[in-house]
Amino acid sequence: MSRTVIVSHSHPNLRYGGGEVAAYRQFEHLLAQDEDVIFVGSTIGPEDSAKFFGPSQQVLSFGPRDFCLRGRGMDSFTMEHAEVRDEDWIFEFLLALQGDVYHFHHFWNIGAGTIRRLRAALPKAKFICTLHELTAICANHGQMVKRSGELCYASSEVACAACVARPPIDFVLRKTRMLEMLGLFNHLLSPSEFLRERFEDWGVPKGRIAVIENGLDHHASFRPETEAELLAKSGRFAFFGQATPTKGLDVLIRAAALIEARDEAPELPLSIEIHGVDKDSFTRMWPDLEIPDCIHFRGRYRPQDCVDIMRGYGWIIIPSVWWENSPVVIQEARAAGTPMIASDIGGMAEKTAGWGLQFRVGDPAALASAIMSVHGQPDALLVHKSRITPPLGLEEFAAEWMEACELRKSVKARKLVGA
Template identity: 80%
Template sequence: MSRTVIVSHSHPNLRYGGGEVAAYRQFQHLLSLGEDVFFIGSTIGPEDSARYFGPSQQVISFGPRDFCLRGRGMDAFTMEHAEIRDEDWIFEFLLALQGDVYHFHHFWNIGAGTIRRLRAALPQAKFICTLHELTAICANHGQMVKRSGELCHAASEVACAACIARPPIDFVLRQTRMRELLDLFDHLLSPSEFLRRRFEDWGLPPGRIAVIENGLAYPTGFRPETEAELLTKSGRFAFFGQATPTKGLDVLIRAASLIEARKEAFDMPLSLEIHGVDKEGFARIWPDLEVPDCVHFRGSYRPQDCVEIMRGYGWIIIPSIWWENSPVVIQEARAAGTPMIASDIGGMAEKTEGWGVQFRAGDPVALADAILSVHGRPDMLLAYKSRVLPPLGLEGYVEAWLEVSAKNPGLSRSRPEVKARSG
């Protein structure tokens, strides 16, 4: 039996984000099938390391095959560790597992140098990478959003230098290094066509990236809803996510304020509930933004409860202002059979086409109009619910993953000479 090592930039037991959740669900499903599989996560940086680790502790064990490494932070531009000793022990830990397949779900906290050295040490192993965002293309957290907040449509050394204030030659060199890093992998995966196209526009050859949507385990079966239930749900809207500037929660609150000012114009009450964020957390980021009465903060929730909670709403809103590749909240909404109101960019536009209402990203007026267009409309809610298709299950994901990972890399990949970093 071959051994698979799944490597993520974070661990969902410490932080709940789409990439690490997808990686961990893959691990759990393979483990349930009796496969020889390990999961390796990391802390995000010095802050989380200080919170969860003792002074000299390097690893947390959540089980005999489930580990979280101590991340000390790294250079986001080069994707390298500042000190070679930090790279050394991560490399040695991964090497000691002697995997036949290494599936990386990010470079962050693991390091480009770690991957180069592991590739050199294990030339017969198969290396796979899922591209969850645009880090290899964009040095601004992989979001392709300019410092001004304007969306970026293509990377170039001049435009990137104006955004991040480094010499253009730095971006030429970074692009070369990132392409060489990606060429070390036997297979590249993307959860969306949008992300695949972005990388091809950047210079990766067509066919180099296989598209496989992230798998999701979810409760099945739906109870038929009465007309009264549909009417009630048509006035209930919800947000699931984090209070980060790019998630667009401020756009949603501004839209809710516009709706509140117009509430006399409609008879049915409208409720907007925020899951994953409390009022204090919101106020820390947007202290001057007044929250209208129709908004209610529900705080944290257990990820395994998300789908069932979503079933209690008529519409889930995803107002992110960056490109978002394949947000897990979209898959969860599909599993719940609950339609979405989504920003019209990136993976959000792709993943909600046909069963979601889309609005111009970053525009509170457009979002308010989208919400009011379906508010109190049980007929419209039923029509959109009927178009929701279930997401790819973990069984389907692993089946597709095994099919891709078994293939010969072919001529689309030409591995450069691998040299370990010295220091």
């Protein structure tokens, strides 16, 4: 291996999400090891592109090896660009990088057609894809949540047609095309067993997908906490995420309201702090929800500060109402040594088993009960903290990645032409 090109649907400098963060951390680690590596992200669509690009600008450069493409949006059903010219220049840009390894962390904004053309143009290159979510299976934003809000447990052409309002034959063709595209990759990776099983049940041959947890650069060193510190933390809970319907922030607010409506106030004050969302953003999305007094909005935070911020809480709450695969917030909580209260489905259930609490997904009463079962309980907090194991480090991730993808330790690289 000489040159690795890491491709993501988004760029974490512009939008912070789990898939793009995992991709960028991989890039930064390989770069720090003097590997010949290039990162290519994208803006999400026309709205974001207009914020960051000039009228005829196609590429932003954050460094000689760090690029962001202008995303113009694409058809989420076919995973293709509406205009051939949009696909043409993305294909030509990726081809010009002359990678020996192309590691894709998503198809969105890149396009299935781009991948097919690049594969044909570079038959000797190694193509790798990390499956961060269920887009290939589900045409409803890859979330396997029906338009009614009900969780979907398996795709079928008839059920999908009823959900997305297209003829069943369209879903037969879509599945064929998606499986064909996945077949172009030399290696498929998944950060969770849950996601691997979903893809195998859908049609990817068993044994094709290797499971490697996303890497996280962390330095876990904890000093013993006093009883007073543990007691104080046992009353402090936090949410880290975005104000999107599937993140379940409304479930948390409803749970907090149920707690406040109880006849007896708890002896230790309850505090639930919301990071990543401000009050105005929440109100725009859920205008009819009254915000309880125990809820405090803290707004945006720097990703690199997340683990340190988490260390100040007793519990981190992840109330998502869709099949999260391997949320970065779970790895960050493990690095912080802070246990979690999580929805009982998907990668959340898998990744918090043994050291976190789980509650019935989408159920505010169940979440309220989970919160109150550990509120003001320093002994319970200490027990759960003792069960936490550190997340996979970036060095360990890189070693597993090279082994799973049959990559040799690369020769230190040639300079990027034109850098």
